[in-house]
Amino acid sequence: MEVPENFYSLIETVCRDLYIQSLKEIPPDVVEAVKRAASRETKEVAKRIFSHYLQSIELGRTKDMIVCQDTGIPIYWVEIGGNMRLDGSRLSKAIVSGTERATREHPLRSSIVSPLKRENRQTSTGERIPIIHYDFVADSDVLDILFMPKGSGSENMSSLKMLVPADGVNGIKRFVMEQVVGAGAKPCPPTIVGIGIGGSSDLCMTLAKKATTRPLGSPNPDPEIAALEKELFEAINQTGIGPQGLGGETTALAVHIESAWTHITCNPVAVNMQCWRAERRRAKVWADGRVELGF
């Protein structure tokens, strides 16, 4: 179905709202996981930290406040229904404009600078930013936009290792544990640990990030991978790093793995963590202008 002319301005306002709302309303599955983790703590410091988390979540929801000051790197995961007919270049432009409008109209802190001169346009945009991933879904009439404002505390803890086949799954386990423990307090634990396995170096890293966008604790459909998620989740939560790295029972709220096939000589593994808030916001948009918001 061909989208009408006003579709692109609708996308612009949808993207503006996704950015602003993602910073204020923490996804319900994340809130539940934080509450469960809070109830397990016995030490005074850990309980104090979790109470600050829960108070801030509540302020975001009830007082229309931005939960964390880090407005992040804006990232969009866009799935285009195969039955939609639209101009991809105009869609991209609308997403960029929506990002800029959120920054200007709310206002939001622009966290985006050029890499060498460190120039900030105060728009949350710049060369190749926002990051937009496109995918396509057969027999679908809907445009699905998932937005995440990726905070830098956790993003700076990202890592990739080009393991070799002889390193096996044990090499993957060791690398993940080293990265999560090495990151310690810095990514604002408890985190969602996203892991990519397989693919090329760039795909592996993208898979790790995509893994962090899944609803919390939803297992990978492949039972072997799901078992690995469970094993690493339990292992990470035995380390005692706890909230803000000050010690506690919960270091990860979830461990998610996404995979791709790879080269016969390759065994890549990537880790991308998401902080305890794990902000994400979703909009489904139909060609007739219907919009459904979710997470």
Added chain:
Amino acid sequence: MADYRLKTPLSEADVRQLKVGDSVTLDGVIFGVRDGNLIRVFDKNVPPPVDWHGAALLHTAPNVRKLGPGRYEPVSIGTTTSMRMDRFTEALLRDHGVRAILGKGGLSDKSAQLMAQYGAVYLSVTGGAAALETLQIEEIEKVYWEDLMPECIWQIRFNGFGPLTVGIDAHGNNLQRDVQMEAEKRTADILKKMGVA
């Protein structure tokens, strides 16, 4: 573990009494600093526009709304990862007389040694809980180096900031480092049990 309520500027005696794990609630002016402005001070040798003797410095870069020339109100003010600014600790304590560094994620053992030497503490703010922190602000009093927006130097007056957790005390203790070392020790055992070692 004890609970303290302190007012800035801080004296050496104020900070020497604190132990890791104690909670501290702060009142008064706190200066927001981070990568951009500290690089200007220490790598480009531009003296800071304010006197930091007895100061508490907060690793931050806020969301603000501009009210007029040089005047801003908070939208969301939170805390950033301190370790990126770890190499500035020595000069901040030795040359500028800073008594408290506030941030998230902790600082290195070298910073902990310097804090014992000069009489300073690291106060761990709850990262990501900016909404709560923002409500504890009375006013953004002044902003220096607006050309670095949002990495300006922010002079912020707090009323009851915290409770913060003493992460590094002035006696060489470093809580986040201890947790980290324990986690590394445990990980060796965990990996063994997983059949990975």
